Every structure is written in C-alpha cells, then in structure tokens.
Amino acid sequence: LVQAVMDVNLQGEVVRIQGDEFWHMTRVLRLGVNDRVELFDGAGGLVEGSIQKVDKNGSDVELLENARLIAPQGIQWHVFAAFGTxxxxxxxxxxxxxxxLGASSVTPLLTERCHTIAENRVDRLQRLVLAAVKQCQRVHDMSLKPPLEIHDLPLVSQSKLxxxxxxxxxxxxxxxxxxSSEEESGLLIIGPEGDFTEEEVGVLKAAGAVPVGLGPCRLRVETATISLLSALMLWSDSAHHQEAQQQR
Structure with missing residues (x-):
C-alpha cells in the first residue's frame, strides 16, 4: 500500500508519487516500471495502479481501475490515554x-499526573502512525488527535459505549x-501511571463512563490500553460478524 492524494479516480489517469512515499516505493520496496501498487488516500479510497515512469523526483502511477470506496466496518473505537510521560x-x-489493532483515533489525555506532551514527540508519533497503517494494510488512517484536558472530554456523555x-x-x-453492539463508535479512557485522581474518576463516571477491570495485576499505561482495545475490538468484530451471518 502507498498513500497518495487521489484528486482523480478514473481508470487511465496518472497519479504522481513524491516525497517519503516515493522513497519508500523505490528504496525500500524496490519497485520499478510496470510493477503494480495499491494507492489509498486514508479515507477509504483504494485503487490499483501500475508504475509507468520513475525519475529522480518521483514516480508516475497509472490507475488501472476506478477507485473503490471502502466503508469502515464495525464499531469505531477512539482511545483517550494519558501516555505523555x-x-x-x-x-x-x-x-x-x-x-x-484498528483504533479510529488516539488522543493524548492531559491529567493532573500527566500534564504535558512534547510537540516534537507528536510529530514523531504521526510518522509512526503512517508506517503502521501501511504495514497492517488498513485503508483508513488512524487519527492522532491534539492533546486534550480531561475536563474537556465532552464525548463521554454522547457515547453509549x-x-x-x-x-x-x-x-x-x-x-x-x-x-449494545449497534453503536457506531465507542471510547476507551486510560489513566496515567499513578492513575486518575478521585476527582477525575468522579467526573468521568458522572459523565457516563463505565469502569471496567483488566485482570488482577496492575498494568502499565500502554499494557492497559492495548488490553482494553484488544478486548473491545474482538468483541465488536464478533458481534458484527454474527449480525452479518444472521442477515444472510
């Protein structure tokens, strides 16, 4: 998969690939003229193309079909985790x-015990997201949101999950x-090392967040995040699969 801005989606049109994606195609994947590639735009658009030209500044890819729009499937999970420290x-x-794992977005959560995240770190994390998106072949980007104060988390009261x-x-x-597995989106909220304060927990619970346990052991922030996301992704995927089977 190669990420590209697809202003055109007609068979026979040509898309110019430059920058990091061009470097990845030619230096890492060692692709050349007549090799096939799949282009995606991060919003569900996917199209197969053939490399027609390679020069020192970029590659020209001819589209072999009209772009297909692939809709997100299942519940879209949004992660709010205090991992800045x-x-x-x-x-x-x-x-x-x-x-x-398929998270729709991740937002660094700022709390009393995790109150900052460096800007240069956010830039690095954005690059990691793109690399992981291509590696796991998902056609919808995961969005890395700007840091958010815990008291500015309004989505809790709007989500049943x-x-x-x-x-x-x-x-x-x-x-x-x-x-219910019929909801379109859900939220995961994970506190910092040292956990949320009692006041913060009270605010989240009052807004409608459901406390859930992840086993008898005390987990690190990243372990708790992945454990909860894995459980919810598997549950919603299973429910989506059962519903699809029933509709056949």
Missing part, C-alpha cells in the same frame, strides 16, 4: 499497536455482553 519508546509502541480502565471495577468481559 512514558519514556524509552513505550509511547511509540502504544501508538503503533493501537494503529495495528464509553469505558474507563479501573483496577477495582468488574471485569471487562462481564460488562460487554450487556452493551
């Missing part, structure tokens, strides 16, 4: 795995069967 590549790992990772809450699998 993670060190040693742990935040990189969290973002990469959220992308691979909003889950708050909490050490003393009922196990997540005991809560999920009671929830």
């Amino acid at each position: 993670l060190k040693g590549g742990r935040a990189d790992w969290l973002i990469e795995k959220c992308t691979e 909003a889950f708050l990772a909490s050490a003393e809450a009922p196990p997540v699998l005991s809560v999920l069967p009671k929830c």
Whole structure:
C-alpha cells in the first residue's frame, strides 16, 4: 500500500508519487516500471495502479481501475490515554499497536499526573502512525488527535459505549455482553501511571463512563490500553460478524 492524494479516480489517469512515499516505493520496496501498487488516500479510497515512469523526483502511477470506496466496518473505537510521560519508546509502541489493532483515533489525555506532551514527540508519533497503517494494510488512517484536558472530554456523555480502565471495577468481559453492539463508535479512557485522581474518576463516571477491570495485576499505561482495545475490538468484530451471518 502507498498513500497518495487521489484528486482523480478514473481508470487511465496518472497519479504522481513524491516525497517519503516515493522513497519508500523505490528504496525500500524496490519497485520499478510496470510493477503494480495499491494507492489509498486514508479515507477509504483504494485503487490499483501500475508504475509507468520513475525519475529522480518521483514516480508516475497509472490507475488501472476506478477507485473503490471502502466503508469502515464495525464499531469505531477512539482511545483517550494519558501516555505523555512514558519514556524509552513505550509511547511509540502504544501508538503503533493501537494503529495495528484498528483504533479510529488516539488522543493524548492531559491529567493532573500527566500534564504535558512534547510537540516534537507528536510529530514523531504521526510518522509512526503512517508506517503502521501501511504495514497492517488498513485503508483508513488512524487519527492522532491534539492533546486534550480531561475536563474537556465532552464525548463521554454522547457515547453509549464509553469505558474507563479501573483496577477495582468488574471485569471487562462481564460488562460487554450487556452493551449494545449497534453503536457506531465507542471510547476507551486510560489513566496515567499513578492513575486518575478521585476527582477525575468522579467526573468521568458522572459523565457516563463505565469502569471496567483488566485482570488482577496492575498494568502499565500502554499494557492497559492495548488490553482494553484488544478486548473491545474482538468483541465488536464478533458481534458484527454474527449480525452479518444472521442477515444472510
């Protein structure tokens, strides 16, 4: 997969690939004239093309078909995690795995115990997202949102599927069967190392977030994030599959 801006989507048109994507095609994948590639725009658009020309500045790809628009499937999960203070590549790992697992977006959450995230770090994380999107062959980008203060998290009250990772809450699998799988989107909220303050937990619960437990062991931020996202993705995927089977 190669990400490209597709202003045209007609068979026979030519798309110019430059910059990082051109470098990846020619230096990493070693693609040349007449090789086939799939172009995607990050919004569900996908089209097959053939490389017609390679020069020092870019590649020309001829579209072999009209672009197909692939709609997102299942519940779109949005992750709000307080990971700004993670060190040693742990935040990189969290973002990469959220992308691979199919999260729709990730928002760094600013709390009393995690109150900042460096701007240069956000730029690096954006590059990691693009690399992971291509590696796992998803045609919808994962959006890395600007940092958000916990008290500015209005979406909780608007979502029927909003889950708050909490050490003393009922196990997540005991809560999920009671929830509807017909919702289009849901939220995951994970606190910082040291957890949310009691006041922050109260604000989230009052807004409608459902506390869920992730087992008997105390988990790191990135472990809790991936554990909860994995459980919710598998649950919603299974429910979506069962509904599709029933409709046949």
